[in-house]
Amino acid sequence: MTRRLVSRVRKALHGVLRKLFNVLPQNRRFAIYRTFVDCDPAPSERLVLKIADTKEELEACFTLLHDAYVDSGFMKPDPSGMRVTIYHALPTTTTLCAKYDGQVVGTLSLIRESVLGFPLQRIFDLTAIREKKGNIAEVSALAVHKRFRRTGGSILFPLMKFMYEYCTTFFDTRHLVIAVNPRHIEMYESLLFFERLTQNVVENYDFVNGAPAVGATLDLGSAPEIFKKHYGSKPPKRNLFAFFTAVRLSNIKLPQRRFYTTNDPVLTPDLLDHFFNVRTHVFAQLSDRKKCLLHTIYDLPAYQGVLPAIGAGGQDDQVRRRHRRFSVRCPGRFSVVAPDGCETKYKIEITQLSRYGFQAHSRSAVPINVWGEVTIQLGPAEVSRIQVEASRDTGNGVYGFRLGEPDLIWRKFVNALYSGSTHADLENATRFMTDR
Numbered sequence: 001m002t003r004r005l006v007s008r009v010r011k012a013l014h015g016v017l018r019k020l021f022n023v024l025p026q027n028r029r030f031a032i033y034r035t036f037v038d039c040d041p042a043p044s045e046r047l048v049l050k051i052a053d054t055k056e057e058l059e060a061c062f063t064l065l066h067d068a069y070v071d072s073g074f075m076k077p078d079p080s081g082m083r084v085t086i087y088h089a090l091p092t093t094t095t096l097c098a099k100y101d102g103q104v105v106g107t108l109s110l111i112r113e114s115v116l117g118f119p120l121q122r123i124f125d126l127t128a129i130r131e132k133k134g135n136i137a138e139v140s141a142l143a144v145h146k147r148f149r150r151t152g153g154s155i156l157f158p159l160m161k162f163m164y165e166y167c168t169t170f171f172d173t174r175h176l177v178i179a180v181n182p183r184h185i186e187m188y189e190s191l192l193f194f195e196r197l198t199q200n201v202v203e204n205y206d207f208v209n210g211a212p213a214v215g216a217t218l219d220l221g222s223a224p225e226i227f228k229k230h231y232g233s234k235p236p237k238r239n240l241f242a243f244f245t246a247v248r249l250s251n252i253k254l255p256q257r258r259f260y261t262t263n264d265p266v267l268t269p270d271l272l273d274h275f276f277n278v279r280t281h282v283f284a285q286l287s288d289r290k291k292c293l294l295h296t297i298y299d300l301p302a303y304q305g306v307l308p309a310i311g312a313g314g315q316d317d318q319v320r321r322r323h324r325r326f327s328v329r330c331p332g333r334f335s336v337v338a339p340d341g342c343e344t345k346y347k348i349e350i351t352q353l354s355r356y357g358f359q360a361h362s363r364s365a366v367p368i369n370v371w372g373e374v375t376i377q378l379g380p381a382e383v384s385r386i387q388v389e390a391s392r393d394t395g396n397g398v399y400g401f402r403l404g405e406p407d408l409i410w411r412k413f414v415n416a417l418y419s420g421s422t423h424a425d426l427e428n429a430t431r432f433m434t435d436r
Contacts, residue, residue: 030190034230037191038152039161039243041236043251044100047155049162050253052097052107053266053423055274060104061097061141062088062275068143072181074208080279085207086286087111087119087140089276090297091265091422092327095141096166098159105145106155108163110171111138112263112327115293120179123202124215133396134174134221137167157243160192162252164244168220170254172262172329172351176218179205185214191240193226194218255423259379259413260330264423272298273306283308300420325354326417328378332360334390334401336372348399350376355414357391357402366390366399374401376410384410 024032052058062082069075069083087093092114098106111118118126118138129136148155167173180188182201188194197215205213227241236242255264267275276282286294291308298307330350337343348360367390374388387404394400406414416426 029186033187033190035238036152037157037231037234037238037240038154039157039237039240040154041243041247041249043154043158043249045251046101047158047251048099048253049158049249049251050097050099051255051264051266052095052104053264055271057097057099057104058095058266058271058275059279061095061107061143064104064107064145065141065143068146069208071146072211074181074211076209078280082275082279083141084275084280084282085119085141086116086276086282086290086294089267089272089282089294090114090116091267092263094166094171094264096159096162098144098155098162100148100155103145105148106159107141107143108139108159109141110163110167110173111140112171112173113137115296116290118177119207120177120213120215122207123205123213124177124179124197126177126197129175129177129217132175132219134219135172136175136177137171137173139163139176139178157240158249158251161244161247161249164220165252166254170257170262170264172327174219174221176220177215178217179207179213179215181208182212182214185216188216188218192218193223193230257379257423259382259426260328260377261417261423261426262327262329266422266424268422269302269306272303277306325352325359326414327351328353330376330378332374332376334360334362334366334372334374334388336367336370348374351398353414355418357388357400359394359398359400361397362399363397366393368393368399371404378409378413382409382413384413386410 052061059082062084066075066078066081066083070077075083088095088109090111092112093109095107095109097104113136118136119140120138126136144155144159167176177197178188178194185196189196194216195218197217202213202215204210224241224245227244231239231241277284283291283294286308288311291310295307295310328350332348332350334346334348335343336346346362346364346366348362348366350358350360352359369389369391371387371389374386376384376386378384384407386406388401389404390399391402392400420426
């Protein structure tokens with residue numbers, strides 16, 4: 001029997017088995033999917049998982065993604081040999097990579113919401129998720145090198161664990177959303193318990209060359225209990241609950257942060273220019289409105305030379321913020337002393353800050369238009385104490401605060417945030433605090 005004939009027979013047999021499998025009830029199909037889980041709690045030391053933060057790593061991720069998308073029909077070949085989108089240019093997007101023997105063999109990108117929104121919000125309604133507590137991130141640009149696609153998840157599951165740890169520990173994310181091809185959605189539903197945003201399939205999703213797409217979401221707050229129910233009694237290589245929540249992989253290199261910021265931007269002006277002007281034409285193809293929005297995101301002088309020029313009349317003052325805001329996750333305590341000398345303390349968590357104030361969440365009702373002292377843990381060893389006033393209640397336990405005179409720690413930290421746009425910028429600008 002010739003090799004070509006063997007291949008045709010195997011393909012036909014696979015098609016028959018697939019049809020028979022699809023006839024099974026959904027709960028049976030999902031149970032069978034879960035028997036394929038192979039999450040090694042001690043993967044090879046040759047595997048390293050990290051944030052892609054160099055030109056070489058980012059280029060390898062974008063190339064791997066391009067080849068996978070072209071093979072799947074999700075995009076046409078690009079002259080650059082890479083798949084790069086405007087969302088990759090944002091400081092609120094983090095690209096994760098898996099490297100085996102130094103070669104990038106897996107990648108995915110996590111897109112936090114910005115003024116440009118999410119890719120999938122063009123076709124799926126996120127209103128119900130936005131009404132729940134917690135930040136949203138879209139999981140996008142997932143690809144695994146073809147030589148590892150049939151190895152029992154040796155790259156995919158460690159990459160998913162990295163995503164889980166990064167989102168729950170560093171990225172301040174509660175809800176994940178995805179848009180995937182219908183033929184892949186059951187993997188996410190059965191193994192990771194994503195829930196569909198709608199039962200309808202979008203037949204033409206322009207973000208992936210007009211391929212059909214299904215939207216789904218996962219609440220990371222309730223996921224551990226669901227994982228425990230379905231995987232808790234499984235042996236180690238089948239136990240995704242333990243793998244995600246208890247196993248510690250030395251292969252994962254989480255970013256080192258001196259402060260409780262929630263983003264890890266890596267794109268310097270040179271990297272932006274290389275990927276979005278030189279190697280591709282992503283910036284040149286943007287609408288004037290998106291160009292304007294990009295200027296509001298990268299409003300430092302060092303970036304102006306590489307950002308796309310805005311056409312006459314394209315400047316939209318409505319999209320410009322008076323003051324830049326930065327995403328953080330800093331625990332704090334707001335103390336108010338009543339006229340009778342009685343002190344009340346409110347536990348808060350700062351989620352956004354700017355030069356002139358911050359936004360925080362509190363489980364207890366905070367008095368408005370009352371001055372008090374806030375103690376903020378900016379980092380593991382950095383504490384700031386400032387007189388503040390809770391100036392507005394925006395609902396759902398979220399309050400806006402305006403500052404009195406900030407202390408030295410606050411001023412230098414915020415000045416460092418304003419003076420740079422990458423994680424390395426912040427680390428370099430705040431070295432003044434070392435050994436003080």
